[in-house]
Amino acid sequence: VRAKAFGGLGLAIKLSDMNKQAHMEIAEGLQQGNRDAWLGLYELYAEKLWCNVARLMAHDEAFVADVVQETLLSAARSAKNYNRRRGSLWTWLWAIAKRQVALHYRKQTSKAIIAHAQQWWSLLDGQRSDWIEGSQKPPAEVLESAELATLVRYTLAELSAEYQTLLMAKYVDGLTIETIAEETNGSSVAVRSKLARARKAFRQAFKRLTHSTPSILEMAQ
Amino acid sequence: MKFNKKKQQEDEKFSSLLSTVGSKTVAPDREFLSKLKAESAKIFEASTQNESGDSRETINIISIWRTIMKSPVTKIAATVVVIAGVLTAMHFAGLSTTTVTFADVIKPILNAQTAVLDIIIGDEEAGGPVIHDQIKGPRIRRIMSNVEDVVSIIDLETSRILSLTISKKEAAYIDLKGLPSMPNYMERFRNVINMLQDSPHFEVEELGEQEIDGQKVVGFLARHPKVEITIWADPETALPVRIEQMEGQMKTICKNVKFDVPMDESLFSMDVPDGYKLQQVELDLMGSTEEDFIEGLRIRAELFDGQFPDGVAVEDYLKQAPAIAGKLEELGLPEEQETELGMKLGRHLLFIRFFKGQGQWHYAGSGVKLGDSDTPIFWYRQEGAETYRVIYGDLSVKDVSAEDLPK
Numbered sequence: 152v153r154a155k156a157f158g159g160l161g162l163a164i165k166l167s168d169m170n171k172q173a174h175m176e177i178a179e180g181l182q183q184g185n186r187d188a189w190l191g192l193y194e195l196y197a198e199k200l201w202c203n204v205a206r207l208m209a210h211d212e213a214f215v216a217d218v219v220q221e222t223l224l225s226a227a228r229s230a231k232n233y234n235r236r237r238g239s240l241w242t243w244l245w246a247i248a249k250r251q252v253a254l255h256y257r258k259q260t261s262k263a264i265i266a267h268a269q270q271w272w273s274l275l276d277g278q279r280s281d282w283i284e285g286s287q288k289p290p291a292e293v294l295e296s297a298e299l300a301t302l303v304r305y306t307l308a309e310l311s312a313e314y315q316t317l318l319m320a321k322y323v324d325g326l327t328i329e330t331i332a333e334e335t336n337g338s339s340v341a342v343r344s345k346l347a348r349a350r351k352a353f354r355q356a357f358k359r360l361t362h363s364t365p366s367i368l369e370m371a372q
Numbered sequence: 373m374k375f376n377k378k379k380q381q382e383d384e385k386f387s388s389l390l391s392t393v394g395s396k397t398v399a400p401d402r403e404f405l406s407k408l409k410a411e412s413a414k415i416f417e418a419s420t421q422n423e424s425g426d427s428r429e430t431i432n433i434i435s436i437w438r439t440i441m442k443s444p445v446t447k448i449a450a451t452v453v454v455i456a457g458v459l460t461a462m463h464f465a466g467l468s469t470t471t472v473t474f475a476d477v478i479k480p481i482l483n484a485q486t487a488v489l490d491i492i493i494g495d496e497e498a499g500g501p502v503i504h505d506q507i508k509g510p511r512i513r514r515i516m517s518n519v520e521d522v523v524s525i526i527d528l529e530t531s532r533i534l535s536l537t538i539s540k541k542e543a544a545y546i547d548l549k550g551l552p553s554m555p556n557y558m559e560r561f562r563n564v565i566n567m568l569q570d571s572p573h574f575e576v577e578e579l580g581e582q583e584i585d586g587q588k589v590v591g592f593l594a595r596h597p598k599v600e601i602t603i604w605a606d607p608e609t610a611l612p613v614r615i616e617q618m619e620g621q622m623k624t625i626c627k628n629v630k631f632d633v634p635m636d637e638s639l640f641s642m643d644v645p646d647g648y649k650l651q652q653v654e655l656d657l658m659g660s661t662e663e664d665f666i667e668g669l670r671i672r673a674e675l676f677d678g679q680f681p682d683g684v685a686v687e688d689y690l691k692q693a694p695a696i697a698g699k700l701e702e703l704g705l706p707e708e709q710e711t712e713l714g715m716k717l718g719r720h721l722l723f724i725r726f727f728k729g730q731g732q733w734h735y736a737g738s739g740v741k742l743g744d745s746d747t748p749i750f751w752y753r754q755e756g757a758e759t760y761r762v763i764y765g766d767l768s769v770k771d772v773s774a775e776d777l778p779k
Binding site: 181183184186189190193197198201202205206207211212213215216219220223224225226227228229230231250282283286287288289294295299300303304307318319321322323324325350353 | 378381382383384385386387388389390391392393394398399400401402404405408409411412413415416417419420540698702
């Protein structure tokens, strides 16, 4: 058992090292203008980027494609200036995507969709504030509603790129703290701490959104 | 233990809340991503080569043109370039002469009912977009290379453009205010030719035979104080195949010219196709004044840390347009402001395109920072004026005599 455990650990370490090595090579290649490095980055993250953008933009494929395209073209233009010290490749790419998503929200999103979701929330029975701030989970019918998804989506869109990345990695993709730490070039302790701050920011943004929330409404106009 | 349980509950609650955005999302479009992969790689390569001064900079310009056309501000400025192209193409027949051979060359132009041609602004090697035109009467159906998704139908009679974005099923009427009267495209050719035939300043030089794109052609250089035109024509049929025009400081190339190509009327319809979402934009081309030009200089400098552009000619704008689009993207302005900015840049561009000053304009702003009150960056002479207008790095303007001009 012990040998197996060590074997598993060894493999994990090797995979992790390989991952780091690949990221380092891509980062260096980007700075040198190496086409293969760009293609490597694309292979690694294009689909993940699409999935995360889709999460923030509901079901409109054309808009998702637009934002993904703008993000990747913008990244291609500036990739040679990528600096590893400022964050991982994914953090850098998602920061660009976050700007594109915000731009889209500012230009395209209908105020009526949020207003409807806000009204729906205000009319719900039950301990609404406890579902967000306390320990209780919302009931299944609330969790399955499109309105809640809208509110969560808009709340996420208000957060920083870093908090968006962390929350989606942990709670939508179900990644472990260790994997997230590896992806973001950080330590497990730092990820835990940032996640706690991200949850707090989420709760505050959600509260603002469901209590008249001028900033998000303005953003959607 | 209590802390762990609380933490677990918190995680479960967040998982259930956030998973609401994870379900029923749009699956990745692999075909789209695959096409985008190649395009983005081209842009990546070009962006790295630009910095090192590689001549393949042009790839970037071509690839990014699609992005430019998606941004309202650059789209409007690009529309101005499109319009500039319209007027340029109209002038290309103004190359008339009294020599018999040259008359043979222009005869097809005079008699043509329709035409198909490509227009390039600036040097062909610079890799700017190619404008494909189909012309019938007063209407032009225009597609720009690498923006093949956008078709513009230009009606010169009503000064109106119908712009169709095929994939998005979006239509926009762009009403052009301030354009000179343009009755009929072919009619205009004839008028210009007749006018120039009477001009004592017009002269033609034979350039002999040459090969262009594998085709043997015979050339003529027609000179006039305001325009210099080179026509290359098929020596057998006398049909023009390529026309290069230097008007003021702007070079335009017209190539792949074909006359009397049968074309369906529906290609030139100004009606919005069924199922298209309609927008309406008014583009005021009046008032491309010195102030408009200066305002454009200010915008272009402010976008790039106060650094004035390397050049202000139309082709320089085309080269800089991708970078301008990128900067505006970062700013994330509301659409209204972007449109206003686009109009300003458009008018700035028109000042140079339809330069009405005497002689040539001079630009020396490359490397100069906005606010530099000592360095002249642009000077020109207004029609009929004795002194020159000199614009400085702080965008102040002074009247300066010829002997005090920058050397």
